[in-house]
Amino acid sequence: MGLAAGGEGWLxxxxxxxxxxxxxxxxxxxxxxxxxxxxxxxxxxxxxxNGAGKSTLVKMIAGNFRPSSGTMLMDGAEVVLHRPLxxxxxxxxxxxxxxxxxxxxxxxxxxFLGRELKMGVGPFKILDYKAMxxxxxxxxxxxxxxxxxxxxxxxxxxGQRQAVAIARTRLSDAKIVLMDEPTAAISVRQVAEVLxxxxxxxxxxxxxxxxxxxxxxxxxVADRVIVMRRGTKVxxxxxxxxxxxxxxxLITGAIETV
Amino acid sequence: xxxxxSEAIDKRQQSWRSGLLxxxxxxxxxxxxxxxxxxxxxxxxxxxxxNLYNITRNVTFVAIIALGMTMVIITGGIDLSVGxxxxxxxxxxxxxxxxxYSIEVGILSAVATALIVGAVNGALIAYVGLPPFVVTLGxxxxxxxxxxxxxxNTVVFEFGPDHAKLLDLGGGxxxxxxxxxxxxxxILALITGFVLRNTQFGRYLFAIGGNxxxxxxxxxxxxxxxxxxxxxxxxxxxxxxxxxxxWLGAVTTNIGAGMELQVIAAAVIGGANLAGGGGTAxxxxxxxxxxxxxxxxxxxxxxxxxxxxxxIGGAILFAVLFDRLANFRRSD
Numbered sequence: 001m002g003l004a005a006g007g008e009g010w011l012x013x014x015x016x017x018x019x020x021x022x023x024x025x026x027x028x029x030x031x032x033x034x035x036x037x038x039x040x041x042x043x044x045x046x047x048x049x050n051g052a053g054k055s056t057l058v059k060m061i062a063g064n065f066r067p068s069s070g071t072m073l074m075d076g077a078e079v080v081l082h083r084p085l086x087x088x089x090x091x092x093x094x095x096x097x098x099x100x101x102x103x104x105x106x107x108x109x110x111x112f113l114g115r116e117l118k119m120g121v122g123p124f125k126i127l128d129y130k131a132m133x134x135x136x137x138x139x140x141x142x143x144x145x146x147x148x149x150x151x152x153x154x155x156x157x158x159g160q161r162q163a164v165a166i167a168r169t170r171l172s173d174a175k176i177v178l179m180d181e182p183t184a185a186i187s188v189r190q191v192a193e194v195l196x197x198x199x200x201x202x203x204x205x206x207x208x209x210x211x212x213x214x215x216x217x218x219x220x221v222a223d224r225v226i227v228m229r230r231g232t233k234v235x236x237x238x239x240x241x242x243x244x245x246x247x248x249x250l251i252t253g254a255i256e257t258v
Numbered sequence: 259x260x261x262x263x264s265e266a267i268d269k270r271q272q273s274w275r276s277g278l279l280x281x282x283x284x285x286x287x288x289x290x291x292x293x294x295x296x297x298x299x300x301x302x303x304x305x306x307x308x309n310l311y312n313i314t315r316n317v318t319f320v321a322i323i324a325l326g327m328t329m330v331i332i333t334g335g336i337d338l339s340v341g342x343x344x345x346x347x348x349x350x351x352x353x354x355x356x357x358x359y360s361i362e363v364g365i366l367s368a369v370a371t372a373l374i375v376g377a378v379n380g381a382l383i384a385y386v387g388l389p390p391f392v393v394t395l396g397x398x399x400x401x402x403x404x405x406x407x408x409x410x411n412t413v414v415f416e417f418g419p420d421h422a423k424l425l426d427l428g429g430g431x432x433x434x435x436x437x438x439x440x441x442x443x444x445i446l447a448l449i450t451g452f453v454l455r456n457t458q459f460g461r462y463l464f465a466i467g468g469n470x471x472x473x474x475x476x477x478x479x480x481x482x483x484x485x486x487x488x489x490x491x492x493x494x495x496x497x498x499x500x501x502x503x504x505w506l507g508a509v510t511t512n513i514g515a516g517m518e519l520q521v522i523a524a525a526v527i528g529g530a531n532l533a534g535g536g537g538t539a540x541x542x543x544x545x546x547x548x549x550x551x552x553x554x555x556x557x558x559x560x561x562x563x564x565x566x567x568x569x570i571g572g573a574i575l576f577a578v579l580f581d582r583l584a585n586f587r588r589s590d
Contacts, residue, residue, distance in 0.1 A: 102469045103535070113461075114478050116461060
């Protein structure tokens with residue numbers, strides 16, 4: 001265990017492995033005995049209808065909830081995440097659906113919100129604007145986004161806002177980025193931009209977990225799809241071996257499992 | 259590559275010129291200058307050194323509190339208790355000094371009183387989750403009542419052994435003949451401007467006002483910052499109270515009554531956004547200046563003082579309207 005089959009016969013260590021994870025709230029079993037592993041540089045689509053347990057699962061990975069039973073391993077070692085901050089420390093970052101951006105601040109200010117770069121001595125520290133603009137510009141270049149550090153978020157497109165939220169995950173040495181419905185509320189052209197951002201993250205060896213309802217996006221960018229239904233994992237398929245019809249069937253229950 | 263990177267860093271959406279022309283503070287400043295020039299020509303009494311001295315000094319008390327108020331407004335809050343806190347702090351200072359304590363002890367007690375009131379406001383707002391409007395409305399009533407209790411509702415005009423020192427603090431002109439209150443105002447405005455622009459604390463004020471939920475998720479200590487900002491607001495009222503006491507040479511229990519509205523007006527005219535997320539120290543000062551120039555000019559032009567409210571109210575509406583129009587044009 002701890003090993004996942006990679007491409008071309010290589011065996012690679014799983015970045016994150018879930019073993020028999022369950023979560024119940026009182027009598028309700030939100031997640032039942034779910035196991036899977038994520039590899040470095042992989043894009044995994046996490047699909048399921050409302051109430052299928054995907055957000056509970058994501059919240060356990062992000063450190064919001066603790067599993068009722070089961071274990072989580074990162075790079076082969078067991079981890080217990082009590083708080084979102086601990087998940088962050090382990091290299092797990094989450095991009096919320098609402099993006100958590102301040103419209104009245106610049107792109108750079110948003111990227112560094114809560115983690116501002118400062119200069120000075122002792123308690124007399126002032127914001128290091130220059131360093132923050134520079135670092136933010138580097139990250140946006142890296143993400144091949146046209147977002148500019150000094151622009152106010154309120155005047156940005158949906159795709160640029162996504163880039164700002166994703167840029168935050170690049171400040172720390174993130175291994176896994178969880179993205180909650182990143183393409184739900186933006187225009188078609190911007191969807192392409194966001195999918196490109198996801199590819200950039202993947203190219204840098206980051207594992208992206210994409211929670212989405214949009215089938216075309218999933219098939220455009222994901223390597224693998226995990227389907228949840230009524231708290232259990234009903235499928236874990238390579239995208240190449242699957243189809244939109246199959247995934248839809250798995251979500252609705254028309255297809256039991258594969 | 260490095261070239262395009264630095265280009266990207268330096269690129270702005272708007273030039274400084276369009277930024278200036280779109281800034282409410284700039285236009286209010288123009289209004290202040292225009293009004294002053296017109297008054298200098300229309301009357302003989304405006305541009306006299308005595309009148310200008312009066313204007314600059316009168317501006318300071320509202321302006322100093324407007325600095326604190328602007329910080330509160332930036333977080334999306336409001337502090338209605340400042341007028342009463344000014345009164346309570348002044349009274350604590352007066353009563354302490356009247357009882358024979360030194361000016362240092364008096365000032366410390368006044369400052370401590372203000373900070374405690376601010377901390378109570380902030381704790382009720384940040385930790386109990388009560389609306390700022392209601393909490394500070396309650397405190398408006400409580401603080402003035404406490405000032406009456408402290409003084410037995412009398413006028414205090416004897417300040418003990420350091421009487422002369424206190425009058426000199428508020429009424430003197432230690433620096434190049436500039437009235438002390440003006441010097442204090444300028445120092446406090448510089449500090450406020452610096453804090454807003456260059457510190458993490460300032461950045462967090464804007465973040466909380468822009469999107470409190472986002473600030474919380476990204477790890478900004480929202481509650482601590484909120485308590486701090488109401489303490490700063492009360493502190494600004496306390497400082498204004500101390501200086502005003504020295505200037506007036508007497509404290510009554512009705513000083514600062516209704517002042518909160520003038521202070522909020524100054525902040526809003528100066529560009530503070532009541533919805534949160536916007537405001538500057540310079541704006542607070544310029545907003546206070548416009549109000550004082552309006553007041554002063556009505557007097558000099560021999561217009562009935564009853565018209566004051568109408569003109570100041572009109573300025574508030576005009577400033578907010580201007581902001582709306584500027585935003586409307588931008589979103590087009």
